[in-house]
Amino acid sequence: MDIRRCHFGSDALKEEQRFVDIQNVVQFVLEIDKLKAVLRKVKPVGESRYENTAEHSWQIAVFALSLAGTLRLAIDVSQVIAMLLVHDIGEIDAGDKFVFAQDGWEERKAAELRAVERIFSFAPDAMAKILLDLWKEFDAGETAEAKFAKAIDRSMPVLLNLSNGGGSWIENGVSYERVLARVGPEIENGCPELWAFVKRQLDSAREHGFFAPTHA
Amino acid sequence: MDIRRCHFGSDALKEEQRFVDIQNVVQFVLEIDKLKAVLRKVKPVGESRYENTAEHSWQIAVFALSLAGTLRLAIDVSQVIAMLLVHDIGEIDAGDKFVFAQDGWEERKAAELRAVERIFSFAPDAMAKILLDLWKEFDAGETAEAKFAKAIDRSMPVLLNLSNGGGSWIENGVSYERVLARVGPEIENGCPELWAFVKRQLDSAREHGFFAPTHA
Numbered sequence: 001m002d003i004r005r006c007h008f009g010s011d012a013l014k015e016e017q018r019f020v021d022i023q024n025v026v027q028f029v030l031e032i033d034k035l036k037a038v039l040r041k042v043k044p045v046g047e048s049r050y051e052n053t054a055e056h057s058w059q060i061a062v063f064a065l066s067l068a069g070t071l072r073l074a075i076d077v078s079q080v081i082a083m084l085l086v087h088d089i090g091e092i093d094a095g096d097k098f099v100f101a102q103d104g105w106e107e108r109k110a111a112e113l114r115a116v117e118r119i120f121s122f123a124p125d126a127m128a129k130i131l132l133d134l135w136k137e138f139d140a141g142e143t144a145e146a147k148f149a150k151a152i153d154r155s156m157p158v159l160l161n162l163s164n165g166g167g168s169w170i171e172n173g174v175s176y177e178r179v180l181a182r183v184g185p186e187i188e189n190g191c192p193e194l195w196a197f198v199k200r201q202l203d204s205a206r207e208h209g210f211f212a213p214t215h216a
Numbered sequence: 217m218d219i220r221r222c223h224f225g226s227d228a229l230k231e232e233q234r235f236v237d238i239q240n241v242v243q244f245v246l247e248i249d250k251l252k253a254v255l256r257k258v259k260p261v262g263e264s265r266y267e268n269t270a271e272h273s274w275q276i277a278v279f280a281l282s283l284a285g286t287l288r289l290a291i292d293v294s295q296v297i298a299m300l301l302v303h304d305i306g307e308i309d310a311g312d313k314f315v316f317a318q319d320g321w322e323e324r325k326a327a328e329l330r331a332v333e334r335i336f337s338f339a340p341d342a343m344a345k346i347l348l349d350l351w352k353e354f355d356a357g358e359t360a361e362a363k364f365a366k367a368i369d370r371s372m373p374v375l376l377n378l379s380n381g382g383g384s385w386i387e388n389g390v391s392y393e394r395v396l397a398r399v400g401p402e403i404e405n406g407c408p409e410l411w412a413f414v415k416r417q418l419d420s421a422r423e424h425g426f427f428a429p430t431h432a
Binding site for chain 2 (some may be wrong): 018021022023024025026028030031032034035036037044045047051052058059061062063065066067069070071078082085123124126130156160175193194196197200214
């Protein structure tokens with residue numbers, strides 16, 4: 001114990017602890033500022049630059065809020081939003097990984113876990129645990145909320161590519177079949193109504209040449 | 217009524233309505249993509265570019281989540297986060313307005329209201345109303361949730377400027393006294409503990425020359 005604190009009464013001690021807690025929250029919030037510099041593979045509609053993970057996280061949170069409310073889903077949308085706000089924070093250390101990368105996903109998951117353990121630990125202990133639990137719930141994908149959150153997260157870049165004439169699919173040689181195989185199951189699993197919509201858009205885009213050719 | 221619909225049974229009708237609802241949510245989510253191109257006056261820590269309003273909205277949502285939880289505030293943090301996610305969407309039409317601008321705030325508010333009415337109307341009617349109610353609750357600043365949300369929103373650029381050697385204060389000739397007068401009351405009103413922290417940081421920054429000189 002710091003001997004200087006003996007001069008304070010318990011109120012002053014409590015106030016000092018609160019000050020330290022706020023300082024730790026602020027250090028956490030400034031550490032995650034780095035997510036604004038993590039670039040993804042898709043571009044905002046009509047923009048020449050790539051989007052970053054911070055603005056992506058905002059957009060999917062609003063997407064979840066408005067879609068869950070519209071469909072009157074019997075899930076805790078606040079939990080979904082909280083998960084979406086923090087699920088990509090590990091990219092500060094691990095970077096964005098292209099969803100159509102073929103391998104390295106196990107190592108990737110371990111790297112992201114190490115990253116969020118480091119980053120969340122800036123926050124006071126109790127809050128760090130809450131943040132880590134949100135991250136783990138999303139990652140496990142077992143609750144209805146996590147499944148819906150994953151469906152939203154997977155859909156958003158698809159919707160942006162559909163608005164950008166194919167976007168990252170064309171840039172990276174991704175075929176219609178690979179898109180369906182990679183994003184279809186998670187979107188359908190978390191929100192079948194959304195998948196019905198997205199699938200129809202993908203089929204239409206296929207006719208307009210939004211994908212790389214299918215390999216034999 | 218569209219006569220073609222008479223060929224469908226009620227399940228098909230319901231499914232078709234749901235498809236249209238999802239389409240409208242998606243159009244809304246793509247319209248707000250434009251917030252990624254609205255630039256603010258502060259920069260991410262250590263970056264040479266200005267931050268945009270989309271990534272700012274994400275950061276303050278995480279800030280609210282972690283601070284309200286840490287301080288165990290008796291408020292609905294989900295409502296705070298929902299407000300913060302949508303409160304700046306009007307900037308898509310109205311642009312960002314520097315918080316230290318001296319006048320034009322009434323016209324500004326009217327312009328932002330027109331903007332969100334236009335933008336939220338992309339979403340299905342019931343959801344558009346929910347979004348507008350969130351925007352209006354934040355704007356009115358009367359509920360404990362709106363006051364806390366405003367405190368978070370006002371603090372974040374202060375914390376970024378403090379991390380950037382003065383940032384937009386130096387760039388725009390803003391004195392220590394103007395910062396205190398402009399952001400102090402709203403932060404203190406919404407979260408006195410946060411203001412106690414921020415005030416101490418501002419006082420320290422003053423000694424390090426983070427502000428423009430005070431005018432006589």
